[in-house]
Amino acid sequence: MLNKSNPAAAAYLRMDIENLSDDKPEKKGTGLLRKPSSVKSSGLDLSNPAVRVGKQMQVIRNYRNKINGTSD
Amino acid sequence: MALLTDEPTFDRPIPGQSLTAELGGRPWQSPPQYSNIDEVMDFYMERMSSEEFMMQAIDILEMGVPVTTLANTIQMANVMEGVHTLDVSMLALPLIMEMLMLLGDSENIEYDTGLEDKNPKTRDTLLTKLALQYQDVIDEADLTPNVDAGEAEEDTQEEVNEEPSGLMARRD
Numbered sequence: 001m002l003n004k005s006n007p008a009a010a011a012y013l014r015m016d017i018e019n020l021s022d023d024k025p026e027k028k029g030t031g032l033l034r035k036p037s038s039v040k041s042s043g044l045d046l047s048n049p050a051v052r053v054g055k056q057m058q059v060i061r062n063y064r065n066k067i068n069g070t071s072d
Numbered sequence: 073m074a075l076l077t078d079e080p081t082f083d084r085p086i087p088g089q090s091l092t093a094e095l096g097g098r099p100w101q102s103p104p105q106y107s108n109i110d111e112v113m114d115f116y117m118e119r120m121s122s123e124e125f126m127m128q129a130i131d132i133l134e135m136g137v138p139v140t141t142l143a144n145t146i147q148m149a150n151v152m153e154g155v156h157t158l159d160v161s162m163l164a165l166p167l168i169m170e171m172l173m174l175l176g177d178s179e180n181i182e183y184d185t186g187l188e189d190k191n192p193k194t195r196d197t198l199l200t201k202l203a204l205q206y207q208d209v210i211d212e213a214d215l216t217p218n219v220d221a222g223e224a225e226e227d228t229q230e231e232v233n234e235e236p237s238g239l240m241a242r243r244d
Contacts, residue, residue, distance in 0.1 A: 006140050006141060008143045008166075008169060009140045011163075011165040012140070012165065012169050052110065052113075053163055053164070060174050064174050064177050067177045068177055
């Protein structure tokens with residue numbers, strides 16, 4: 001039974017890193033003063049701290065999958 | 073066996089003693105060392121990559137302590153030490169768990185993630201038992217209505233032809 005006083009399990013299960021959302025794509029400016037788009041945007045809302053954590057987790061998960069031999 | 077004696081113990085904290093410390097005297101009452109998730113992630117990545125931490129964590133995982141419990145203990149200790157706040161630690165928890173699982177996988181340990189529901193209660197409930205017991209009966213039962221089609225049609229026509237009889241009914 002999941003321990004209800006421990007938030008770790010719920011926090012982990014809610015972190016859906018397989019389908020990291022791209023709900024807020026970066027706005028593209030059209031004016032002369034717009035930022036040069038030298039870096040290609042991934043479509044992720046990196047201003048969201050949870051997304052940044054998810055990205056970090058994704059790297060570790062991929063490494064785990066490599067170790068376990070379950071990577072694609 | 074001090075617990076079995078009837079003697080009163082006087083070495084316990086008195087009620088409200090936890091509130092007598094000077095405000096800001098505790099580490100968690102002062103501003104945290106790291107205030108945002110990026111700094112906290114860097115802190116944990118560096119801390120958890122150390123040889124000392126890895127050896128201790130592996131020992132604890134081998135003892136059968138679930139990853140969720142260990143991760144929660146780690147974040148709680150750091151909140152109490154004033155390293156980061158509790159809300160930032162909620163964000164960092166999945167990352168701590170992932171790192172601990174990586175440690176377990178790299179050392180080839182059979183660890184408990186703490187994510188599985190070991191005692192699902194739904195199968196033990198009376199309703200589930202009854203449903204399983206009578207499932208065959210329900211499946212075999214003929215539940216189609218056994219009414220004559222002609223009678224049913226007449227009934228519906230009578231209902232339609234019924235004239236309104238209330239006070240507000242329209243008069244011809």
